[in-house]
Amino acid sequence: MSGVMKRMGMIFRAKANKALDRAEDPRETLDYSYQKQLELLQKVRRGVADVATSRKRLELQLNQLQSQSGKLEDQGRKALALGREDLAREALSRRAALQQQVTDLETQHATLQGEEEKLTLAAQRLQAKVDAFRTKKETIKATYTAAQAQTRIGEAFSGISEEMGDVGLAIQRAEDKTAQLQARAGAIDELLASGALDDPSGMHKDDIQAELDRLSGGTDVELELQRMKAELAGGSGSGQQAIEGGSDGRQSQQQPQDTPRFDKQ
Amino acid sequence: MIVRIMGEGQVILADGHLAELNRLDDELLAEMENGDGPGFRRTLQALLTRVRDLGEPLPDDSLEPSELILPSPDATLEEVRELLSDDGLIPG
Numbered sequence: 001m002s003g004v005m006k007r008m009g010m011i012f013r014a015k016a017n018k019a020l021d022r023a024e025d026p027r028e029t030l031d032y033s034y035q036k037q038l039e040l041l042q043k044v045r046r047g048v049a050d051v052a053t054s055r056k057r058l059e060l061q062l063n064q065l066q067s068q069s070g071k072l073e074d075q076g077r078k079a080l081a082l083g084r085e086d087l088a089r090e091a092l093s094r095r096a097a098l099q100q101q102v103t104d105l106e107t108q109h110a111t112l113q114g115e116e117e118k119l120t121l122a123a124q125r126l127q128a129k130v131d132a133f134r135t136k137k138e139t140i141k142a143t144y145t146a147a148q149a150q151t152r153i154g155e156a157f158s159g160i161s162e163e164m165g166d167v168g169l170a171i172q173r174a175e176d177k178t179a180q181l182q183a184r185a186g187a188i189d190e191l192l193a194s195g196a197l198d199d200p201s202g203m204h205k206d207d208i209q210a211e212l213d214r215l216s217g218g219t220d221v222e223l224e225l226q227r228m229k230a231e232l233a234g235g236s237g238s239g240q241q242a243i244e245g246g247s248d249g250r251q252s253q254q255q256p257q258d259t260p261r262f263d264k265q
Numbered sequence: 266m267i268v269r270i271m272g273e274g275q276v277i278l279a280d281g282h283l284a285e286l287n288r289l290d291d292e293l294l295a296e297m298e299n300g301d302g303p304g305f306r307r308t309l310q311a312l313l314t315r316v317r318d319l320g321e322p323l324p325d326d327s328l329e330p331s332e333l334i335l336p337s338p339d340a341t342l343e344e345v346r347e348l349l350s351d352d353g354l355i356p357g
Binding site for chain 2: 003004005006007008009011038039042043
């Protein structure tokens with residue numbers, strides 16, 4: 001085989017071997033290290049893009065759910081106006097379930113946004129490091145090349161050996177940074193792999209939670225029904241409200257609107 | 266046989282697939298040498314796709330030397346040419 005794959009493999013192996021071979025030529029070590037950093041940077045950038053894509057997808061889903069929720073509320077209102085309380089109840093139950101999904105999605109969205117910001121920052125920092133490394137690498141390479149060209153090799157080499165200490169440190173730092181970023185990328189991978197993103201419906205819950213949701217959903221429905229009835233009945237409804245909600249009829253009209261949202265936090 | 270796709274990671278390939286990949290790889294080299302940019306892009310994508318399909322990805326934390334290395338999916342013909350002619354590092 002003499003194609004691109006083989007030739008690139010040979011070049012990189014040569015670089016790796018030379019890098020391991022007590023850095024006979026620091027220029028190759030530096031180039032190899034730089035190449036590795038570029039690869040890593042690309043990986044982190046792809047991570048940022050992946051997270052951003054997931055975030056946008058969540059936003060789309062949130063919008064859809066919210067418009068669905070609004071539609072169901074309208075339907076409930078119409079059904080009640082037509083005297084079909086059973087239909088209104090069904091519409092509001094569905095809406096309550098949707099609102100629960102919306103809340104779950106919003107939590108995921110916030111988490112994802114946090115991760116995205118962290119990753120973006122990491123990518124920027126890495127970019128800066130890589131840029132700084134490239135500059136330093138080019139300087140050292142130039143110094144080394146110039147030194148080689150000098151006739152008094154002995155003198156030049158004593159200078160280079162000092163430089164080599166710096167190179168070692170630069171590479172050490174780059175490697176530390178690499179491990180750190182890999183750990184961070186791993187955390188993001190876990191976040192993505194946890195399935196949180198693939199299951200935005202929030203459907204898998206334990207029995208107790210499901211029951212609790214059903215109960216609280218039911219309460220919401222009753223409250224919403226009361227509110228709509230009151231709206232339909234106009235002024236005469238306030239007397240009924242007073243019985244249910246306490247002495248202040250006006251306040252209890254206000255209450256049902258806020259309560260459902262508060263319950264789901 | 267371990268193959269690295271630059272910027273993407275490593276995959277492990279059964280040796281039996283080499284003949285087919287070799288054909289694409291030689292094609293890629295010819296296109297690079299002839300300066301056929303669109304052909305190079307097409308063949309590189311085809312080759313990467315085959316490698317991904319046939320290979321098993323290695324975990325990111327494993328550290329194995331690659332026997333073969335492929336340019337990253339977005340590499341241009343010029344970039345690859347530059348990599349291959351880098352300071353006469355090609356042994357032999």
